[in-house]
Every structure is written in structure tokens, then in C-alpha cells.
Amino acid sequence: MLRTEVLTIAAQAPVIEAARLMLQHKVSGLPVLKQGLLVAILTESDIFRAVVAGQLALPTTVAAVTQPARTTVTPPMRLV
Secondary structure, three states: OOOOOOOOOEOEHHHHHHHHHHHHHHOOOOEEEOEOOOOOOOHHHHHHHHHHOOOOOOEEEEEHHEEEEEOOOOOOOOOO
């Protein structure tokens, strides 16, 4: 079924909440918002990395396991 709304998660939400949301909606990543602005993308790999590193103590927040959002490049922007 095609979704029209974008699933997001707050930066201060517990990682376990994000993982449940990802499983429930069968998605591998979520945009992370802070005060309504995109600050990161949470991926399954971010969660796995945190588990393997032993840093996923409860309650760990989404912000603690994500990398900052990347700048997107759109035509006609130049890379250099």
C-alpha cells in the first residue's frame, strides 16, 4: 500500500520506539526531526552499529546513534 505521509521520528525519541516504527511500517530508515527540521536519517545500520558497539543502553535517543543529515545536491548545483 502506498503511503502519502512521510514517517518521521524526533531526535530525542528512544531508539526502541524508532525500531518499532520501522518494523511496523516495514521501512529501513526514518527522517529524524528536531524542532521540525531534518537533522539526520536513522537507518537500520545506525541501530545495528550502536548494538554492536555496546552503546545501546535503554533509553538511548535517536540523536545519539545517527549521523548529521547530508546536504543534497540538485541540478544545476555544482559539486566543486
